[in-house]
Amino acid sequence: xxxxxxxxxxxxxxxxxxxxxxxxxxxxxxxxxxxxxxxxxxxxxxxxxxxxxxxxxxxxxxxxxxxxxxxxxxxxxxxxxxxxxxxxxxxxxxxxxxxxxx
Numbered sequence: 001x002x003x004x005x006x007x008x009x010x011x012x013x014x015x016x017x018x019x020x021x022x023x024x025x026x027x028x029x030x031x032x033x034x035x036x037x038x039x040x041x042x043x044x045x046x047x048x049x050x051x052x053x054x055x056x057x058x059x060x061x062x063x064x065x066x067x068x069x070x071x072x073x074x075x076x077x078x079x080x081x082x083x084x085x086x087x088x089x090x091x092x093x094x095x096x097x098x099x100x101x102x
Contacts, residue, residue: 011065014038023085024064025055052076056084 017029044057063080
């Protein structure tokens, strides 16, 4: 069933962006969700050590970036340098993604 047929009766919300096809909570996942026809995206917010908002589900950076540490103990500059797409399985294993957390 196409997204457009479902949209007639429902508001479609992409969980953490198009997280099946792109690294969750990244600009790539949000852009892709909108391109796919979703109306909204659902995300989570954590604060960096310098008080900046980071769109990431976990309190830890480990699962999505492979880096040990808590978001709350990491600067926004360091977080922006991480690749949240390294864990992606698929034909390019995330290599085609910038994986930058939003």
